[in-house]
Amino acid sequence: xxxxxxxSPHVLELHVALDQVRDPVVxxxxxxxxxxxVGEMARAVEDAMGWQEDxxxxxxxxxxxxxxxxxxxxxRDEDEATLARVLEPGRRFAFVYDPDxxxxxxxxxxxxxxxxxxxxxxxxxxxxxGKCPIEDCDGPEGFTQLKRLLASTGxxxxxxxxxxxxxxxxxxxxxxxxxxxxxxxxxxxxxP
Numbered sequence: 434x435x436x437x438x439x440x441s442p443h444v445l446e447l448h449v450a451l452d453q454v455r456d457p458v459v460x461x462x463x464x465x466x467x468x469x470x471v472g473e474m475a476r477a478v479e480d481a482m483g484w485q486e487d488x489x490x491x492x493x494x495x496x497x498x499x500x501x502x503x504x505x506x507x508x509r510d511e512d513e514a515t516l517a518r519v520l521e522p523g524r525r526f527a528f529v530y531d532p533d534x535x536x537x538x539x540x541x542x543x544x545x546x547x548x549x550x551x552x553x554x555x556x557x558x559x560x561x562x563g564k565c566p567i568e569d570c571d572g573p574e575g576f577t578q579l580k581r582l583l584a585s586t587g588x589x590x591x592x593x594x595x596x597x598x599x600x601x602x603x604x605x606x607x608x609x610x611x612x613x614x615x616x617x618x619x620x621x622x623x624x625p
Contacts, residue, residue, distance in 0.1 A: 442466060442467060442468050442549045442554075443466075443467045443517075443546050443547060443548060443549055444464045444465065444466055444467065444546070444547045444548070444549045444554060445464070445465055445466075445467050445516055445520060445522075445543055445545075445546055445547075446462065446463070446464050446543070446544045446545045446546075446547060446559075447462070447463045447464075447465060447474075447478075447541055447542065447543055447544065448460065448461075448462055448541070448542045448544050449461045449462075449463060449478055449481065449482065449528070449539055449540075449541050450539060450540050450541075450542075451482070451537060451538075451539050451563075451565075451566075452538040452539060452540055452573075453538065453573035454563070454566065454573055454576060454577075456580070456608070457562055457563040457608055457609050458562060458563055459482070459562065459563035459564070459565060459566070460561055460562055460563065461478075461481045461482060461558050461560070461561035461616060462544075462558065462559045462560040462561060463477060463478065463481050463556060463557070463558055463559070464547070464556065464557050464559060465477055465516065465556045466516075466549060466554045466556070467515070467516045467517040467520070467546070468515055468516070468517060469515065469516050469556075470511060470512045470513065470514060470515055470516070471492065471494070471499050471511040471512075471514045471515075471516065471519060472499070472501060472510075472511035472512040473512075474516055475490050475492060475499075475501060475511060475528065477556045477620060478528060478539070478541070479530060480616070480619040480620045481556075481558045481561070481616045481619065481620055482530075482539075482565050482616075483564065483565025483615075483616070483619065484530050484531075484537075484565060484568065485568060488530060488531035488533070488534070488535065488568065489501055489505070489530075489531060489532060489533065490528065490529060490530050490531075490532070491505055491507070491528075491529045491532050492511070492526060492527065492528045492529070493526060493527045494519050494520070494524070494526040495519065495524075495526070497509050497514075497519070499511035499514065505532070520543050521543060521546070522543050522544065522545050522546050523542075523543060524542070524543045525540060525541065525542045525543075526540075526541055527539070527540065527541075528540075528541050531568065534571060534572070535566075535568060535570075535571060535572045536572050536573075537566070537572065537573070555620070555621065556620050557617055557620065558613050558616035558617050558620060559613065560613065561611050561613060561616060562611050563608060563609065563611055564606070564607060564608050564609065564610045564611055566579075567579065567598065567602075567606065569598045569599060569600070570597060570598060571597075575597060578597060579594065579597055579598070579606075580608055582594050582597065583606060583608075
């Protein structure tokens with residue numbers, strides 16, 4: 434049995450910012466155990482951001498590229514590399530969700546390394562802002578267009594949204610909406 438004194442892993446605090454999306458800026462601050470793999474971190478980033486995790490991703494850390502699927506040309510399997518081996522405070526790297534269609538680019542910065550105080554550490558989102566874009570709007574430019582349409586009141590608003598997304602938007606979409614509780618629910622595999 435391990436005692437707290439023998440247990441000395443660390444947690445990495447990451448700042449995740451969605452590039453090319455403004456008004457509002459979409460970002461999250463995550464804490465993830467450094468013994469996790471690059472692939473586990475990628476899935477946590479997708480959960481905290483609000484992505485559906487079904488569109489694939491690519492990451493470039495240093496000179497290596499990692500991905501979740503064999504359809505991309507990658508240097509290393511993301512489920513074999515641990516964060517402790519490839520990340521340190523100050524490191525910045527690129528993360529792309531849905532590289533085939535949406536091309537949602539993120540910049541991830543390792544802000545700091547903290548002692549892990551609990552034996553069983555769960556990933557957590559400690560801060561953030563902005564709602565994750567609707568994936569079907571085809572990337573940052575489409576998202577900008579969708580936000581303009583959502584702010585409009587013209588008679589063609591619904592038709593234009595349907596044309597952009599390919600379906601009717603049944604729920605109210607507020608680009609400013611963000612709650613750490615919802616991000617943490619997704620990280621724990623619960624409905625937000």
